[in-house]
Amino acid sequence: MKGNEAIAHAAIRCGTDGYFGYPITPQSEIIETLAALKPWETTGMVVLQAESEVASINMIYGGAGAGKRVLTSSSSPGVALMQEGISYMAGAELPGVFVNVQRGGPGLGTIQPSQSDYFQATRGGGNGDYNVIVLAPNSVQEMADFVDLAFELAFRYRNPAMILSDGVIGQMMEKVVLPPVKPRRTEEEIRKECPWASIGRTQDRTPNIITSLELKPEVMEQRNLHLQEKYRQICENEVRFEAQLCDDAEYIIVSFGSAARIGEKAVELAREAGLKVGLFRPITLWPFPSRQLAELCKGKKGVLVSEINAGQMVQDVRLAVNGALPVEHFGRLGGIVPDPEEIVKALKKTLIK
Numbered sequence: 248m249k250g251n252e253a254i255a256h257a258a259i260r261c262g263t264d265g266y267f268g269y270p271i272t273p274q275s276e277i278i279e280t281l282a283a284l285k286p287w288e289t290t291g292m293v294v295l296q297a298e299s300e301v302a303s304i305n306m307i308y309g310g311a312g313a314g315k316r317v318l319t320s321s322s323s324p325g326v327a328l329m330q331e332g333i334s335y336m337a338g339a340e341l342p343g344v345f346v347n348v349q350r351g352g353p354g355l356g357t358i359q360p361s362q363s364d365y366f367q368a369t370r371g372g373g374n375g376d377y378n379v380i381v382l383a384p385n386s387v388q389e390m391a392d393f394v395d396l397a398f399e400l401a402f403r404y405r406n407p408a409m410i411l412s413d414g415v416i417g418q419m420m421e422k423v424v425l426p427p428v429k430p431r432r433t434e435e436e437i438r439k440e441c442p443w444a445s446i447g448r449t450q451d452r453t454p455n456i457i458t459s460l461e462l463k464p465e466v467m468e469q470r471n472l473h474l475q476e477k478y479r480q481i482c483e484n485e486v487r488f489e490a491q492l493c494d495d496a497e498y499i500i501v502s503f504g505s506a507a508r509i510g511e512k513a514v515e516l517a518r519e520a521g522l523k524v525g526l527f528r529p530i531t532l533w534p535f536p537s538r539q540l541a542e543l544c545k546g547k548k549g550v551l552v553s554e555i556n557a558g559q560m561v562q563d564v565r566l567a568v569n570g571a572l573p574v575e576h577f578g579r580l581g582g583i584v585p586d587p588e589e590i591v592k593a594l595k596k597t598l599i600k
Contacts, residue, residue: 250390250416253423254320254346255280257394258292262429264315265293267306269325272358273414274348277320290431300325304332311341312457314437314444316398320346322414323364324355326372333407334373337474338459340443342401344394345379346410348417351582359582360414362504365559368411369533376471378478380408380485381532383503387421395426404481405443411532413555415505415584478534486539487530492518493543496525498598500590501540501564502553503529510553513590520591522599532560537567549573549598553590556580573598 248256254277258266268278278296286292297303303319310317321329326347336343347368351361368381380400382393393410401408437444445455461467489507492514493499502510507528517524527543529536544550549572552561561576568574577593579585 248387248423249276249418249420250384250387250412251276251348251418252280253387253391253425254394254410255284256425257391258318259284259286259290260426260428261395261398262290262316262431263292263318263394263398264431265295265306265310265317266319267295267297267303267310267317268319268321269297269300269303271322271325273350273360273417274320274322274346276417277346292431300328301332304329307343307345308332308336308339308341311336311343312339312445314441314446316431318344318346318394320348322348322350323352323361326364327367330367330373333379334371334375334377335459336407337371337377337379338375339457340405340474341407341457342398342405343407344397344401344410345407346412349411349413351580357582358414360505360584361556361580361582362413362506362554363556363559364411365532365554365556368409369535369563377474378406378481378533380404380406380481380534381411382408382487383411383530383532384416385504385507385528387416387419387423390416391423391425395429400485402440404477406477406481411504413505414582415508482534485531486534486536488536488539489528489530490543491526491528493525493527495523497523497548498594499525499527499544499547499550500553500594501527501529501550501560503532503560505584506554509585509587510590512587513553513594516587517591517594522594524594529560535563535567537563540564540567541569541571544568544572547572549575551590551594551598552576553585553593554578555584
């Protein structure tokens with residue numbers, strides 16, 4: 248099945264309470280598949296096409312405030328419209344999952360794939376000092392697997408989580424093992440697991456107020472310090488990455504998502520040509536595996552960052568290695584996906600002189 252279809256199937260199977268979204272290429276199969284599967288008849292999951300991306304994110308805000316597992320999806324311009332709501336959710340410490348199947352920009356751009364939303368995803372995207380947990384799948388299988396993982400992380404830390412995909416992974420078709428069926432939580436389970444939720448029945452507790460607003464600066468500072476401490480815990484505990492053929496490598500290709508799939512072939516071609524090259528793939532783009540990459544790069548001769556943009560993740564790579572070795576960038580723009588031969592050529596041109 249397609250990567251987008253895998254997201255829809257996984258959402259139903261992992262006990263999602265509601266999906267609120269709006270069609271946009273190249274992610275429209277997510278809401279189309281959910282509509283075709285009619286989960287409201289089987290699990291009770293709500294599926295609603297909102298009137299806009301702004302409406303979608305505010306529905307997510309409401310569902311998350313009630314402790315529900317809620318999901319939305321869009322593509323680059325649509326996710327840009329959601330940034331206010333995502334910032335509000337981060338400020339109110341609400342869990343929710345967002346899928347961005349990226350396309351080229353800026354503006355309306357193109358419907359072809361891109362990875363040019365890296366900065367937006369990893370730097371918060373909206374106003375204020377906050378971070379969103381960002382998972383970058385590179386296969387249809389990971390599209391399915393990361394739905395439940397994103398919910399798990401979002402609820403563990405009461406923080407928005409994003410699956411940052413792109414048009415390649417969203418549209419490509421592969422075999423996939425779907426996750427086991429997990430029933431939706433009961434209202435009693437939500438009450439126990441989410442004591443902060445606003446569910447309309449106070450019983451033996453004081454009312455819960457869901458808001459990101461605080462007018463007393465000294466209180467707001469403490470709230471921000473609390474958020475920063477939470478982000479430090481996420482950075483300490485939730486870094487994920489994959490390294491291939493790096494032990495004996497002299498040069499490292501760093502890529503994420505679909506670019507990492509292409510990078511795997513580039514490594515293969517480079518080794519066939521006698522070049523000792525390995526691949527480092529960040530799976531969490533935030534938190535970024537800075538410490539792990541720096542350790543892996545000790546004794547290496549250079550790093551080539553290959554991504555489908557003008558150079559975004561390369562900045563995090565340069566910060567990670569802190570000048571210890573040369574770091575170069577190779578990317579394609581406008582929706583053009585690089586081929587492995589181009590990456591090997593760029594490696595030779597920029598680092599192996």
